[in-house]
Amino acid sequence: MFWELKKRAYRVQHKVMKTASTIIPFPQPVLLTxxxxxxxxxxxxxxxxxxxxxxxxxxxxxxxxxxxxxxxxxxxxxxxxxxxxxxxxxxxxxxxxxxxxxxxxxxxxxxxxxxxxxxxxxxxxxxxxxxxxxxxxxxxxxxxxxxxxxxxxxxxxxxxxxxxxxxxxxxxxxxxxxxxxxxxxxxxxxxxxxxxxxxxKGLPPHITSTTGMDALTHAIEAYIGLNGTKFTDENAENATRLIFENLEKVYKKGSDLKARNNMALASFYAGAAFTRAYVGYVHAIAHNMGGLYGVPHGLANAIILPYVLEFCRKDAEKKLAKLAIAGGIGSKSESRKDLSYKFIKKVKTMNKNMKIPTFIKELKKKDIPLITKRALDEAHPDYPVPTIMTRQECEDLIKKLLP
Ligand SMILES: NC(=O)c1ccc[n+]([C@@H]2O[C@H](COP(=O)([O-])OP(=O)(O)OC[C@H]3O[C@@H](n4cnc5c(N)ncnc54)[C@H](O)[C@@H]3O)[C@@H](O)[C@H]2O)c1
Ligand SMILES: [Fe+2]
Structure with missing residues (x-):
């Protein structure tokens, strides 16, 4: 009962934040490209x-x-x-x-x-x-x-x-x-x-892949969260499509200037989306992996992303399906359910193709309660996530990241 009330209070705050983010005049940097x-x-x-x-x-x-x-x-x-x-x-x-x-x-x-x-x-x-x-x-x-x-x-x-x-x-x-x-x-x-x-051009493949997956995480978390607007959705869709089309290309051939340019744009678009629509649990958990163990930010995000998407798939199904189509990996003729699974599979395949592991090698079981506390303190109530996690659900998810 108390938990239900708390969740409702979080949702009220998300609505207030959404209204605020449409009113607040976000300055845009002048771009030299x-x-x-x-x-x-x-x-x-x-x-x-x-x-x-x-x-x-x-x-x-x-x-x-x-x-x-x-x-x-x-x-x-x-x-x-x-x-x-x-x-x-x-x-x-x-x-x-x-x-x-x-x-x-x-x-x-x-x-x-x-x-x-x-x-x-x-x-x-x-x-x-x-x-x-x-x-x-x-x-x-x-x-x-x-x-x-x-x-x-x-x-x-x-x-x-x-x-x-x-x-x-x-x-x-x-x-x-x-x-x-x-x-x-x-x-x-x-x-x-x-x-x-x-x-x-000289960014080594393992940094190219993980930083690119950070940008993808920004686009996805901004898109499936509840505070997206037309502007942030468009930016997240553009970023996702560009990342799906270019990230593995630059991972394989760093000197591909056109693909590098597209990734730079994608990262900018994803930033424009999440700075207005926020991130979610992937970032909340990843920040702890950086703070406690020094795990590079993009690497932590890339590993955690599929687990969080699986956790919230049902609530995020419609958005994941739309993003699959916008990202060029699915069509309207497919069911939302299939498209959402396809999207998660795509993320996993990209990780696999770029040799990103499915676990965090530094993670220690004894730290999981502290990580859970800090991650939920960060995410609640600020991140307008599609499914709100209990402490137990968060601990269970983090356990899946153990080596
Ligand atoms: N401010 C934000 O909105 C925001 C968003 C997401 C992440 N972050 C933070 O950003 C930090 C991570 O930044 P990052 O992922 O860009 O990595 P980074 O700045 O930590 O750099 C990682 C490594 O890549 C090297 N490197 C960078 N560019 C290179 C290049 N062109 N060629 C060769 N080597 C290069 C660096 O020297 C470094 O060793 C984290 O602290 C993360 O929390 C901030
Ligand atoms: Fe990030």
Missing amino acids: GPGSVKKLAENIRIRGLKNVLVVTDKVLMQLKLADGLLESLEQNDVNFTVFDDVKPNPTIESVEKGRKAYKKNKCDGIIGFGGGSPIDCAKIIGARISNPYLSVRRMKGLFRVFLPIPPFFCVPTTAGTGSETTVAAVITDAKTHEKFAISDLKLIPKIAVLDPELM
Whole structure:
């Protein structure tokens, strides 16, 4: 009885959030797209009168010299820069604080997030801390807790991906508690996002596949959740179709520029969908795998996705069927039930073809109660999931992920 009332209360909150998301004016970043587009960013920064930007990236990308084109064009445009590359996957509060010091020491006036979701999210939170020095990173956890606007912020994703270049979110880990959490605020959406497929050509197959499955998870969770609108549905459908058509292609042949470009667009569309319509249990559980064990975000999502889809298949049947048709893997002549199963099968087949396992090798049985608690605390009541999970159902699902 109490549980039924609780579920009803969650649904009321979802309705309020849905109305809010149609009223809230989500800023859209200006897009620079296509091969070589990263070189156009510096000029746009100069025009805005900025003199000295902090480039937030990671050491792997610096070693690969991936940022060279951007840095050269900043020089050519007389924009000084400081590179801060102390960001690891699943970035930590410590990295944010180091980046904040680098910004202040070098008297920067803008920030570029260059890399996968990790440097981009770290850059967002560095910006939030710069403008709001009295708010700790923890204090900004949750929705709309960033008080003052961040410095001018630009994004260059090198994975496809998190969609962070268009989302309100930045995900960060507290290394002390191993808790991973999101800060979500309209002020974290960048002014300009660059979608340059040239930067993604060297992305290794295992990162290509898992980051691509992250984008697919965004599209699916936004689509099957109850808060989708025409805008988010269209974006999720486009993303799903592009991912079905291109992800395995780029996994096999990373240099396929057209397919890389399509994946960059798909990731952006999926980001546009989920930032308005939210994610679901896949993300809520995956964040714990990142926080507790350092499992890469996309890998965790890819593994968990089929289990969550199986759990909510009945309630999500209509939406899964529609997405199967939009994704080009089914036709209207098939029953909804068949289409929904076909969709889940497609996800499993993609995982299998890209050598993504069906379990999380780091997962320990003793941690399942804590993971369950944290995942449900994250998802309830914020995520408008098609089927609301009990604690027992969540534990049972996580058990299936054991090695
Ligand atoms: N803000 C959001 O809306 C949002 C959404 C989803 C996920 N996330 C967060 O983003 C983070 C994950 O980001 P990610 O999946 O993009 O990976 P990542 O940024 O953690 O990068 C993974 C690895 O790939 C390497 N790499 C990145 N681009 C490369 C390239 N072009 N060539 C070669 N190597 C490259 C990096 O150096 C790193 O070693 C997680 O913390 C996740 O929680 C944020
Ligand atoms: Fe994600």
